[in-house]
Amino acid sequence: MAIIHCPKCAKSISDKHQQCPHCNSNIGELNSEQVQQLQREQRIKKQQMFMNHSFLALILFLGGFFCLYFLQPQKETLQWYAYTLAIGVGCIWYLVNRVILVTLKKKR
Template identity: 60%
Template sequence: MAIVQCPGCSKSISNKNTVCPNCQMQLGEMTAEQIERLASRKRISKQQKFINHSFLALILFLGGFFYMYWRQPEPGSLQMMAAQGAIATGCVWYLVNRVILIYLKKKK
């Protein structure tokens, strides 16, 4: 008996189980190829989600930067703080998503 990950919920289960006790996925009627394909689709879907988040973070960062560049708000004003907050939030969000994507690609 070996411990494997369920392709539906990614929780550890026995390879002898025909039904996942966590997500109730029917594993008994699936071939090994189907299980691998389902796990691959789930991994790609997760990577795509983080790529989309990276684009949103980049848009937030660039929006704050371009607002500061073109509008040139007064130092210390609410607009300046909002633009700096957007830049900082976008930058951190982007970097975190990129680290997660690298981790997901190495986990493969």
């Protein structure tokens, strides 16, 4: 008995299962071509999710930067800390997502 990943939901299941207990997909009836197609769709969905996260991170970064630049709050105030935090979190979040996307593309 080996542990495999469901081609539809990508959760761990036993290779003895004919139906995934998580998503109720009939994996016993799938041929190898259908399994590959489902895995390809899962990888694309995952890449799209990380692309969306990177766009949100970029918006957070740019929003903090433009607020800090144009509104010019006094240093050491709550607004200044909030804008600086938005810039830092947005930058780190963006970089992490881009690294994840690069590693996902190399796994092909």
